Amino acid sequence: MNVFDAVKALRGVYAGLDGRDLIASVAAAYPGRTAAISSFGAEAAVLLDLVAQVDTAIPVLFIDTGELFDETQAYRVTLAQRLGLIDVRIVRPSPAELAEANELWLTDADGCCNLRKVRPFERLRTGFDVVIDGRKRIHGGKRDALQTIEAGEDGVIKVSPLATWSQERIDAAFEERSLPRHPLVAQGYRSIGCWPCTRAVRPDEPIRAGRWAGSAKTECGIHRLLIPDAVI
Numbered sequence: 725m726n727v728f729d730a731v732k733a734l735r736g737v738y739a740g741l742d743g744r745d746l747i748a749s750v751a752a753a754y755p756g757r758t759a760a761i762s763s764f765g766a767e768a769a770v771l772l773d774l775v776a777q778v779d780t781a782i783p784v785l786f787i788d789t790g791e792l793f794d795e796t797q798a799y800r801v802t803l804a805q806r807l808g809l810i811d812v813r814i815v816r817p818s819p820a821e822l823a824e825a826n827e828l829w830l831t832d833a834d835g836c837c838n839l840r841k842v843r844p845f846e847r848l849r850t851g852f853d854v855v856i857d858g859r860k861r862i863h864g865g866k867r868d869a870l871q872t873i874e875a876g877e878d879g880v881i882k883v884s885p886l887a888t889w890s891q892e893r894i895d896a897a898f899e900e901r902s903l904p905r906h907p908l909v910a911q912g913y914r915s916i917g918c919w920p921c922t923r924a925v926r927p928d929e930p931i932r933a934g935r936w937a938g939s940a941k942t943e944c945g946i947h948r949l950l951i952p953d954a955v956i
């Protein structure tokens with residue numbers, strides 16, 4: 725079945741689901757072929773807690789770009805232990821990709837993301853039909869119209885169980901589950917990527933305003949859709 729038909733079929737059955745119920749359903753529909761991806765960023769704990777409630781053995785894919793905050797690396801270890809995640813898979817750019825990327829974020833952020841994120845992720849996701857992520861409509865930009873089940877440009881089924889969640893629901897999940905916060909959240913970081921391309925935001929700014937601030941770039945490139953959602 726191609727990815728369009730697979731997305732149609734899943735939407736036909738699971739369109740009304742979100743959160744843990746959606747994760748459990750797609751994991752059951754694609755056993756051994758379902759993974760989650762996480763940056764272990766500001767709100768990652770909510771998605772990963774739901775994944776762990778379903779099955780702590782679901783692989784969690786993590787891209788170490790070589791330019792992450794030390795706090796993110798430490799949080800990855802802390803959070804994985806706290807949730808009991810037993811299969812966190814880390815992929816890094818190859819030495820050749822790192823050499824080519826160097827400080828490319830200064831002049832060509834898309835090229836830098838391609839070398840440090842997109843290419844390594846393509847290697848890591850091989851073997852999976854479904855990748856679960858933590859994207860949400862409340863993050864704005866191209867995520868405004870996000871659906872819970874989409875067709876990725878890479879031919880993978882993209883599932884976003886928190887797509888329709890409000891900020892209040894996210895915050896409540898942290899409270900109810902006593903989830904640890906990323907250390908940089910206390911310093912005003914609400915969306916956290918690589919250190920050269922991330923800054924803290926003011927309370928009145930959009931959540932992702934601190935990502936590639938001052939440029940038109942809003943996404944790293946690993947979440948591109950194969951075709952416009954409306955076609956499916």
Ligand code: SF4
Pocket residue numbers: 789791828829832833834836837838840841917918919920921944
């Ligand atoms: S977020 Fe910045 S440093 Fe990280 S891969 Fe993209 S351009 Fe490079």
